[in-house]
Amino acid sequence: MTPTTAVITLCSAARLDHVRRQQRLLRSTPVRRIVVWLDADPPPGPPEFAGADLLHVPPGENGLRLAAGRNRGAAAAADAGLIVFLDADCLPGTALFARYRAAADAHPGALLCGPVTYLPEGVKPEDATALAALTAPHAARPAPPDGENVVAGPADHRLFWSLSFAVTAPTWRTLGGFDEAFEGYGGEDTDLAYTAKQAAVPLVWVGGAHAYHQHHPTSSPPWQHLDDILRNGRLFADRWGFWPMRGWLDAFAAAGAVEETPAGWQRT
Known part of the structure; x- marks a missing residue:
């Protein structure tokens, strides 16, 4: 494995336990670790992220700046041969970096995505094996x-998700990064995927590049992100001509919280 692989992780206090476990596993691999802290308060001091480059991207007017955080991390990794994005709650499989590197060699201009396993509640692996x-x-x-x-x-870019993906530095420059107009939850990853499609950047599914999503409580649909989804969904629709996250919007509508109008989705 090349040491010019950089791993970018976004983190907040809400996912601190998850990212601690992730970072412990990453320390045993020859990669450059970049952690981007998204909360308004300063990030924890040493030894919390010992050995990692720690960046701080505070929230914007509409919430956590996931798009801006990933862009800031990628800018810090601009000289890396391969840039891997791994969510704070995801653990890297033992072959994840090797498989992404091999895929990048075979498809240097692609957006690379590996499989993600959702771990059951209470399962907290401390050993990558x-x-x-x-x-x-x-x-x-x-x-x-x-x-x-x-x-x-050609129709599958909509399936891209940002839990675990990789690009070469030149491909990242082709994409131009995430649109930082997206703040709060939802939409920025699908927007990047359609940007890739528009730029003729293929999406490649990478067998064996397994990531493991650690359990945490959530709701479906994600009620706590309703306003983010409406705001970011409208931003996406204005650009691409359709609304993303339709499953969640339909669920919100079934509960009487939103409705689809000629002007788009809105609260009832």
Whole structure:
């Protein structure tokens, strides 16, 4: 594995326990670790993220700045051969970096995505070698066999998600990064995927680049993010001509919280 691989993780106090476990596993791999702290308060001091580059991107007017945080991390990793984005609640499988590196060599101009397994509640692996036995990739995304790469079809960019993905530095420059107009939760990753599609950047599913999402309480639909989803959904729709996150919007509508109007989705 090349030491010019940089791993970017966004973190806040709400996910601190998750990212601690992730960073412990990452310390055993020859990668450059970049942690971007998203809360308004300053990030924890040493030794919380010992050995990692720690950046601070405070919230904006409308909430946490995930898009800006990822861009800031990528700017710090501009000289890396491969840039890997791994969410704070995701643990890297033992082959994740090797598989992303091999995929980048085979598809240097692509947006690379590996399978993600959602771990059950109470499962908190402390040893990377324990992860393989837990592998059960989420069924909503392709999971090719280990070592195989599958170029997505023209309609599949909508399936991109930002929990775990990788790009070469030149591909990142082609994409131009995430749109920082997106603040709070939702939409910025699908926007990046459609930017990639527009720029003829293929999406490639990378077999064996497994990540493992650590359990945390959530709601479906995510009521705490309703206003973010409406605001970011409108921003996306104004650009691409349709609304993302339709499953959540339909669920909110079924509960009587929102409605679709000729002007778009809005609160009832």
